[in-house]
Amino acid sequence: MAPGLSAMSSCSAARAADTIRARRGRGLARVRGERGATSVEVAGMLPILLVVILFLGHAVAIVAGVDATTHAAREAARAASQGGAAGPAAAQAIPGWMRLDSVGALSCADACVQVKASVPLGIPGVVTVTHIQITRDATFARVD
Template structure:
């Protein structure tokens, strides 16, 4: 390799890194969003199960049990939790925070206790 060809390729590595950096950052954000979604799904299922258990024991306010069972960033409004039957069924809808823009993820979980 001559001195002239080395000078012509100077800076190409920096340009390649600069071109790949946005893609790497976007993939990292997607992984964080997927981890948050999986955590939200498992936490929501546990919260709905606990609310259905409380409803089967006579607790008339499943919204309180749901909100006590989830972290603060997953709290639900009263309109997003409802009872259904037969049995003591609870259905709740949760919003997962958005890391990736323009991606609105809502999950609904339900369970029935006898």
């Protein structure tokens, strides 16, 4: 190869390397200038994330409350069908985090019971904002 060509290509290579370094440097400067942007975005999304988690927790509590109230109504109807008291049977079947509002007998030929219980809404252990009342009925055939 001719000596002029190698000098020319090394000059072009040096210029290309300088261009790449300059571009890289500008990119790093841009990244350094946006260093706290991710933290600000996360801090902005945190309240929304907490509200979604609280909402999902309440939804799970309500579903569990419906299941527990249904179980309490069945236990109360079973006790009434065997000649026992429906109220204590329902109270024993309701979990401690729920509130038993009432246990009543319905008019029917068998042992028909209606149970009303409430699920607390709020931040558990801190504040209860309100209660959601759940009503469930159950019927068992009387045992004679």
